[in-house]
Amino acid sequence: MTDPPVMVGHRCAICLRIAFPPDPYGCEKCGALATELDEFELEAKGSVRAVATVHRHHHPSPSTPFTVGVVELVAGPVLKAIVEGEAVAVGDSVIGVLVDGEDNDGNPVVDLHFQVVT
Ligand SMILES: [Zn+2]
Numbered sequence: 208m209t210d211p212p213v214m215v216g217h218r219c220a221i222c223l224r225i226a227f228p229p230d231p232y233g234c235e236k237c238g239a240l241a242t243e244l245d246e247f248e249l250e251a252k253g254s255v256r257a258v259a260t261v262h263r264h265h266h267p268s269p270s271t272p273f274t275v276g277v278v279e280l281v282a283g284p285v286l287k288a289i290v291e292g293e294a295v296a297v298g299d300s301v302i303g304v305l306v307d308g309e310d311n312d313g314n315p316v317v318d319l320h321f322q323v324v325t
Pocket residue numbers: 219220221222223224234235236237238239
């Protein structure tokens with residue numbers, strides 16, 4: 208398996224909170240100004256906190272059904288993302304993978320999905 212993709216977030220120099228996506232206005236925890244935030248690389252690696260299967264939605268892509276997971280990254284931040292596979296469960300370890308796809312206008316995009324690590 209290849210290494211997980213690296214995501215760029217912020218780390219507060221005052222309270223050390225790690226944020227993803229980056230905090231554009233300052234630290235949400237201690238209120239430090241944006242000038243106190245440093246870029247911070249996070250591995251796209253974590254565990255599933257919650258999971259749901261989407262059977263219908265209003266965009267043509269991705270095609271249904273697909274699974275959305277709430278993923279807690281090893282570095283701490285929590286995000287929602289597509290988790291590939293059908294047997295995704297709370298507590299599963301996951302790793303990020305880059306997937307070619309299309310946006311709603313048909314333009315090519317690269318999206319971050321996760322897959323269960325066995
Ligand atoms: Zn802070």
